[in-house]
Amino acid sequence: MVDILHRIGIKASVDKVYTALTTREGLSSWWTDSTQGENKVGGVLKFCFSAAGVEIGGFDMKVLELHPAKRVLWQVVEGPDDWIGTKVSFDLKQNGDHAIVIFKHLGWTEPTEFMHHCSTKWAMYTMSLKALVETGKGAPNPTDVHISGDGPD
């Protein structure tokens, strides 16, 4: 098993970051602009991506844990094969005027090229989360930054 790990600091309260991680409005403002589903423990969130107006896939995440201002844990229940069963967590802690976000995408079976790609993308999305909370404007599902060159992203 291999994991994707990131850490950022956001000049804000952990409460504000938690809101961006646990509301459809928040999630669709930094990750993907089409976020549906129920944000409650046991509920399923549906994150859908599109390119040039065409839906290109996405992920369904079961919400496993919600600890206000502290922790969010999801498990992938639909999506690319490599993602099924993996878990995504955000742990928060206040450090002075910054909320520290420890991000993990846990349980990849193999370090495939796609996993390498997702690692870079998650870094961009955590920076989008930071921008959203600090400035009010994130970069969800960006169509202007293509990190791969051989796919729609």
Add this chain to the structure above:
Amino acid sequence: MVDILHRIGIKASVDKVYTALTTREGLSSWWTDSTQGENKVGGVLKFCFSAAGVEIGGFDMKVLELHPAKRVLWQVVEGPDDWIGTKVSFDLKQNGDHAIVIFKHLGWTEPTEFMHHCSTKWAMYTMSLKALVETGKGAPNPTDVHISGDGPD
């Protein structure tokens, strides 16, 4: 052992990317603006970072492998304790009009918070490499983007 993994595509030839990875001018245009040392197998490259004009540390990398247009491998010989002995590799392959870069920072003993931080930073630096090669302007040692909030970076 845990690893940091990233993947990007750069709209350029692998030769051009290889040059950015193996010349002091290239390295100091996307990673850190103070790059010294000898870029040859067995040589040591010295990457130094500063903040507000003050040197804040850096990394010495021994060059272990140089395969033109294909692969670069360094090993950290001086730097933060967590980095000593770890290896950094860049594997390149051409995919149509894009050079695909597979980045690895291998051999971390523990998934410390600092490792999470470095994972995010390496994503930013690989995107800086992409910007440099594609546009002529990278973001080495950026002083305008502080991802942590509790340190100089």
